[in-house]
Amino acid sequence: MRKKSPALSVSVIVAATVLILVLVFPCPSFSIIISETSENTEEKAVLQAARNFLDAEKNRDYPTVYESFSPSSVYKQTHSYE
Numbered sequence: 001m002r003k004k005s006p007a008l009s010v011s012v013i014v015a016a017t018v019l020i021l022v023l024v025f026p027c028p029s030f031s032i033i034i035s036e037t038s039e040n041t042e043e044k045a046v047l048q049a050a051r052n053f054l055d056a057e058k059n060r061d062y063p064t065v066y067e068s069f070s071p072s073s074v075y076k077q078t079h080s081y082e
Contacts, residue, residue, distance in 0.1 A: 056064035
């Protein structure tokens, strides 16, 4: 039968302790950053546009993909969907 390495046991205990401490005592500034970010309407709009674009790509909805491009994009200025 194989014996467990004491170093491995110690490292597992240390990792578990750090994980528990992080979960029990989260950093207060981290929650402030998350709440400020989630309230940012511009970020929400960009994320929604990215989701719409990726959904259209996944569904092979090429007219929607084309419409997702910015009017200032070189591709959209030099190409048409037709």
